[in-house]
Amino acid sequence: MITPEYGRRxxxxxxxxxxxxxxxGEHIVxxxxxxxxxxxxxxxVALAEILRSLGKKVSIVxxxxxxxxxxxxxxxxxxxxxxxxxxxxxxxxxxADLVVLLDANLSERMxxxxxxxxxxxxxxxxxxxCIDHHLDPEDFADLMVCETYASSTGELIYDLVTxxxxxxxxxxxxxxxxxxxxxxxxxxxxxxxxxxxxPYVYSLAGDLVAKGANPNDIYDKVYNSLKPQSLxxxxxxxxxxxxxxxxxxxxxxxxxEMLNNTGSKLFDTDLIxxxxxxxxxxxxxxxxxEMHDGRTKVSFRSRGDIYVNxxxxxxxxxxxxxxxxxxxxxxxxxATQIVLADVRNFLKSPxxxxxx
Ligand SMILES: [Mn+2]
Numbered sequence: 001m002i003t004p005e006y007g008r009r010x011x012x013x014x015x016x017x018x019x020x021x022x023x024x025g026e027h028i029v030x031x032x033x034x035x036x037x038x039x040x041x042x043x044x045v046a047l048a049e050i051l052r053s054l055g056k057k058v059s060i061v062x063x064x065x066x067x068x069x070x071x072x073x074x075x076x077x078x079x080x081x082x083x084x085x086x087x088x089x090x091x092x093x094x095x096a097d098l099v100v101l102l103d104a105n106l107s108e109r110m111x112x113x114x115x116x117x118x119x120x121x122x123x124x125x126x127x128x129x130c131i132d133h134h135l136d137p138e139d140f141a142d143l144m145v146c147e148t149y150a151s152s153t154g155e156l157i158y159d160l161v162t163x164x165x166x167x168x169x170x171x172x173x174x175x176x177x178x179x180x181x182x183x184x185x186x187x188x189x190x191x192x193x194x195x196x197x198x199p200y201v202y203s204l205a206g207d208l209v210a211k212g213a214n215p216n217d218i219y220d221k222v223y224n225s226l227k228p229q230s231l232x233x234x235x236x237x238x239x240x241x242x243x244x245x246x247x248x249x250x251x252x253x254x255x256x257e258m259l260n261n262t263g264s265k266l267f268d269t270d271l272i273x274x275x276x277x278x279x280x281x282x283x284x285x286x287x288x289x290e291m292h293d294g295r296t297k298v299s300f301r302s303r304g305d306i307y308v309n310x311x312x313x314x315x316x317x318x319x320x321x322x323x324x325x326x327x328x329x330x331x332x333x334x335a336t337q338i339v340l341a342d343v344r345n346f347l348k349s350p351x352x353x354x355x356x
Pocket of ligand 1: 039040103133151152153188
């Protein structure tokens with residue numbers, strides 16, 4: 001067994017309470033955070049296929065839409081979206097005896113779904129399980145498996161399915177499961193290059209490829225599916241990137257006007273943020289996006305041991321050491337001022353390199 005460098009990987013027996021809960025469920029609803037990503041979606045479709053092969057009735061209900069580059073995952077399992085089919089989602093939750101939140105550790109990350117889950121839970125008809133790898137979990141579920149050593153929620157689901165296989169003596173990683181988990185791990189490791197890409201991650205990716213995930217096909221679907229308008233947004237955005245403080249901080253503000261002019265949507269901004277860190281001297285990168293309602297979505301990225309989740313936490317957000325985010329109630333100009341002042345102070349403080 002190859003041991004990952006971040007923390008201690010859960011042993012097979014430590015998955016027992018989680019497996020008991022899943023095997024005890026009959027009608028299981030899976031969900032992930034608002035503005036879903038490859039890790040949440042890939043983990044969901046993989047876990048849905050695993051649980052269905054164990055005879056469970058499973059549905060996936062997400063608070064917000066599936067980004068177009070991940071719609072191919074719906075060939076593995078159907079995803080119902082609360083923003084589009086609210087009644088169906090509420091019905092599924094009312095029928096469920098177990099809700100599993102994947103890739104988030106705060107109840108509010110479930111968006112509009114949480115109030116319905118919380119209501120059913122208060123009636124005593126529903127349990128909640130959370131499987132995640134972000135820092136600073138909120139203790140809101142009946143069982144929380146929150147392990148920050150993991151590169152991705154997909155890595156945790158891989159370990160979970162391995163533990164289930166050991167218990168029931170049956171192979172569960174079908175090509176669909178392999179594909180979902182590969183998407184999860186690939187996207188959350190930035191295609192196998194972020195700091196938590198341990199030897200173990202490569203070994204599990206190899207196993208997923210052996211079991212039916214096609215790296216070339218998956219990469220192409222996820223990363224080469226830009227709409228022409230996204231390329232236009234990228235072009236406009238690149239020319240607006242600012243480098244300050246001796247090129248140690250980079251930042252970019254994307255206005256609604258920029259999004260409208262290029263016909264782009266919010267999730268197109270994900271592909272832009274990596275360019276903010278593409279200059280070696282940059283220690284913190286900040287991407288701010290003006291939302292429809294005038295609030296500002298802020299994403300932080302950092303290099304090395306700089307815990308940007310500490311800045312996000314100040315505004316009710318969170319995330320990982322090198323990638324975090326929050327939503328500010330301020331309009332663009334004020335948000336930019338406040339956030340940049342915070343980033344500058346933070347870089348000077350000893351807190352920058354502690355997990356506090
Ligand atoms: Mn994740």
